[in-house]
Amino acid sequence: MSQTIQSNEWIVPAVQTVHILSIAAVLSSVLMIDLRLMGFLGRDQPIARVSERFRPVIWWTLPVLLATGSVMIIGEPARSLANPVFQLKMALLVAAIIVTLSQQVPLGRNPAFWELSAGRRGAAQVVAALSLALWAGIVFAGRWIAYY
């Protein structure tokens, strides 16, 4: 399989294009939810509504990223699981998923969870900033894999 991917030189850039487009979908969805949690966007609609709109995009696109990412690992010998930047990227991904779940799970129990008190609103802003930093970090690590 590795040979098939390498001998068809259009496969890697094509798969990378799908990978980047998928990242675009996830990152923009994360951005919309986080900017709402921070109070910068869409304050005329409840946090839960914004989360409902963009949450499915995040979770449905992650398997696509996993699949295209696997093809890149298999197809390019220099890209390997042992690459320290790849390992960093996976660590950031786990952290980002945990933070994203910590935003969304409470909303499932109580749609107003993040708006109940000044303390909760403050916490929502901190978690949103952390989420943005982690997801952006994943993009950075992804680009740096190629240089290690």
Added chain:
Amino acid sequence: MEIDTLLRSLEATYVATAIRENESLFPWVESFHVLAITLVIGSIAIVDLRLMGLASRERAAGRVASEVLRCTWAAFALAAITGALLFSSNAFDYAHNSYFQAKLAFLVLAGINMSIFHWFVGRDIERWGIPPQATPLPARIAGAVSLVLWIGVVAFGRWVGFSLHPTPLTG
């Protein structure tokens, strides 16, 4: 040719030389470029899908557009600046690369599509009625065209990396 002299002198500038010769500068600028581009296309897709009537239908198209496009423009500014820096580091080769030329052409087409929408198709966007009323056909077409063009920009951009550098990994 005049333009080639210009490209060569752009490559010779201090900034271009630094990006070309410093080992980590190119990947850093490139990382910001990728981050910016994902935000440009992701946010513009939100607007395009709304125009096509495929998502965010409970919200007025005008509201979605005015809100999300602010993110798009901010990200686009970052993408343009970082893109110009990357271009300067190897201006001659980029300018003569057909994938790069195609990427720029698609970018221009996306700009034209957006201008047509701004000045004609979407001029009365605030009066399109209460959602989930369908958007006018020209608006749906503009959304679809925009989506296709931006996907093309990303694809050609990826192919530039693979056709320009000696090793596929730096692509």
